[in-house]
Amino acid sequence: MKTMKASLIAFGVLLACNSLAGISPVQAGEKSKDSHWPQARFEQNNYQTTSTVADVAQFMAALQKKDKLLTSYYPKTAPRSTETGQPLNAWRLASTGKDPLRVYINAGIHAGEVEGKDAMQIILRELVQGKYPEIRQAIEIVTLPTYNADGADAQDPANRRHQPNPASGVGPRENAFGIDLNRDMMKAAAANTRWMLAMYQDFQPAAVFDLHTTNGSYHGFHITYEPAWATGGDAPLQGLNRKMLTDVRATMLPRGMPTYDYGNFRYNKDKQIDGWESAFSTPNLVSNYPTLQYALGVLVESYVYRSFKERVEDNRLYVVELLRWLAANKDQVKREQIAAKARWADQWKNNDARLPLRTEMTWAETYTFDVVDPIKDAHGQIIGEKSRSKMDLPAFVAFKAVDEIRVPQGYLVDPAYAEKLRPILEAHGLKVLPGSARPKDQALMYFHETERNIAKDTFQGIFTAQIKGQWKEQAPEKRAGYTWTKETLDKALYVPLNQPLGRLGFYLLDPRSGDGLVYWGYLHAYYARGKGMWGEPPRQPILAVGSAAANHTAESVAGKPERVQE
Template identity: 90%
Template sequence: MKSIKKSTIVLITLVSIVGLAQASDKSHDSTWPQARFEINNYQTTSSVADVAQFMSALQKKDKALKPYQPKNAPRTTETGQPLNAWRLAATGKDPLRVYINAGIHAGEVEGKDAMQIILRELIQGKYPEIRQSIEIVTLPTYNADGADAQDPLNRRHQPNPAGGVGPRENVFGIDLNRDMMKAAAANTRWMLAMYQDFQPAAVFDLHTTNGSYHGFHITYEPAWATGGDAPLQGLNRRMLTDVRAMMLKQGMPTYDYGNFRFDKDKKIVGWESAFSSPNLVSNYPTLQYALGVLVESYVYRSFKERIEDNRLYVVELLRWLAANKEQVKREQMAAKTRWADQWKINDARLPLRTEMTLAETYTFEVVDPIKDANGQIIGEKSRTKMDLPAYVAFKAVDEIRVPQGYLVDPAYAEKLRPILEAHGLNVLPGSARPRGEALMYFHETERNIAKDTFQGVFTAQIKGQWKEQMPEKRAGYAWSNETLDKAIYVPLNQPLGRLGFYLLDPRSADGLVYWGYLHAYYARGKGMWGEPPRQPILAVGSAAANYTSESAAGKPERVQE
């Protein structure tokens, strides 16, 4: 009896070893497609055509992988470069949908190349728990213009393949990772169409850092956009903290994206995050009730290492989502319900801005680098461990009651309607406005038109408050009942009302006023003689007679963690 058990154990062991060997050899099996960088030993990164060729070959292995085109989306950039995306269906029922964006900055290529490996591994069956629970859409060459403009002179401070990498911006000089709200580029309109068509529960955006000297292989950031649902943002942060712990067990140090904070004597006194603006791809998801993740590989690691770091980290994110699928879905629904509940008591509130706040104290490795003439690290003088306060969370401040909705002057309707609808907002005729509600006019207290352009725009920062009284200065054109009916009305009592507020309120730090869509009114120069035009946006509802920044200062701050 003992001999039978022993032989059985030996047989099982041999079968297991053979099975593991077969699984590990699949990626090197000549019958599986190889990415361009694998074929030429990491001498070049992939072009748009390279990725398309790889995916076409991979489709022959699994028909569940298909080209993906959102409804009503541009198929190409403005120069005709294809926006090629792929969709890999899950094997299980009711999957969580995840969109993975890569190559938005065409010099940051690791994510683009890692996604090819990840999809191949999923189809090979390496991560069955992910494949069962997660449906993926990915566009690896999001900045398709830049993806093919590879040059060894781009981003010389990072170790690149011999063939070079692409430029940061698109062909018009637009940083696509600052375009989510204004949606000036075809790429952004593609992504907004993807939100409406695919409705992702999570969005990853894969990048490479620009030069901080730290000991992390990957830095990350959750979706911190101003006005996102706080508990949903809390789940977003917990996901990344959980994954941080898992990656550390695997020998990969990761932490929140950011940089060291210095005092006036250039002494390191902390670590701080960067942005909470929804114009970033990874922040915008929170206004669509999705989780968001900024993934930044460490710029000074080798090209091959950066691809592998991306692969490992993205897979671990997907594992977490697969294991917590039902909780993510519940929290998304709860966030929508919380917004709807505020309207039931007519007390919907949103913050005008956020501020960085202390999240924890953490042990950091401060690298003292040795660099070559191009800025690449060729060695290290030392690494110093420091316990530092980490300002990697944001708190909401200047919380105000929001109006019932906004009326947009019919003169601007055809200009703004396509953008508002692209974001998924329900846009109604002005005649559909609630008739019993007061019309509110914006009283400016401060206007700052930028002296230099950002994204090609002289941005406008506006301060003030809504009042029922008309401003003292007479307008050359009056709002009439006929004008009001011909206007477009955007109610905020809708699922994406948060997003509508930040797009249309003149005080928004990232709205359409800020981005110059209404400069004919908000940026009139000294050479404009006559009476100004009427205000292009009116607020509807007495709730708009809200607190100014000063009156809100005494109210308790809600912390988004």
């Protein structure tokens, strides 16, 4: 009895103290409950540091003890670490419901943009705590918060000083080899990228988020976003992708979080603002690539000039809202994915498979923007505003397909390049067959260049190659040092485009692709021959099977003999 009485007295004292402090009994209970949950390092020290690779691993290990459905995740065939030995640590949170939608969330790809990495720890803890049951029931998540594991631990206060950072600083943009991992999805030069491609094959996500921080425009949005706009993606699926983001925009605005399409103000020749425009439509970006895998993609960019703590919270709120939308629209997303694959298959049934060679930015809407005239300190951080005005501006935040062509049945890759190219093609999920499996009733097509531009400076350490031209049945060279024979044709790699990922195969292998293996230098021995290489050129390393030229039809070449030297 005395013990009970003492407990009641202690409880009354606690209530009184909480009342004086402005804390309700419910809040006190929640605080006591939360104290039993793992705290991220930045929470423990009041946001004075951002997490290292080990910090995230320690937090996740503690969180795993709270829920057996949170497990470490290792995709089949994927590298376990970067080239320098830094671990690629990912986690998988299984759904509590049946037939969930799978979502991959990437963070820390640019190690100076750290908010997503830290927000993901809070989000997973909240999901394990049961705070979003509708998400937990409908969504299964894989996340790698420290994707650029090299950069995550290379924290320095001198990095990205234009943004308010924790005292310990943040990491560099690129990996240890100077590769921007957000330009590597197609060429897959880094171990990190090969991990992600393995994740696609193993986990097969329906949506992919990539969490970033903007570089420096002055506007009024807390978050800017972009859907997966890669050239050649299925248009209705891309339309659903955009609808998701505009729906979430409408939801967040009345909650005090203005969001809009990622971009920058556009200036006319008089240096006056005359519009807002987006950035990229190339699949080498993590957020654009998903559309070629029949997934939704989201680039999430927090506003660089908000405080570190605010940016973490903005990421948390926005990612949760994206997940809520996906949970509510799970069945529609799955239907549209199935329909997109069927539309590609139907093009082949109708003998009319077509894809655009490029896209152009186009007007989407007129929108009211906040235009900020900032006051900055010596490091470029905003410390005040001279003015803030509203402008109704045309927003060029969509892309339209141009230069649409009929695609070939497939491509043959010279067997001399097989060892180099097969691992990349198969890592992307493409079916690669022996050359002997090519359709024999289709003519072999040779590429005739009309223009070749080798970059004068490197991009990602590569002198990229931009090629123009068209496919014809005649070989372009009068004489080659090595000729295509029936034996080399049979030993070649054959990549048919009449397969689910045929769109991706086209953009990897067609010489005209602005983001393919020719562009990225994998075949420079042929496409970048210089003046010092004065011997006979080798045979063309890539042939098309069946017509791929706009002025040819499959019917006009069917049944014609292969023109090879025996």
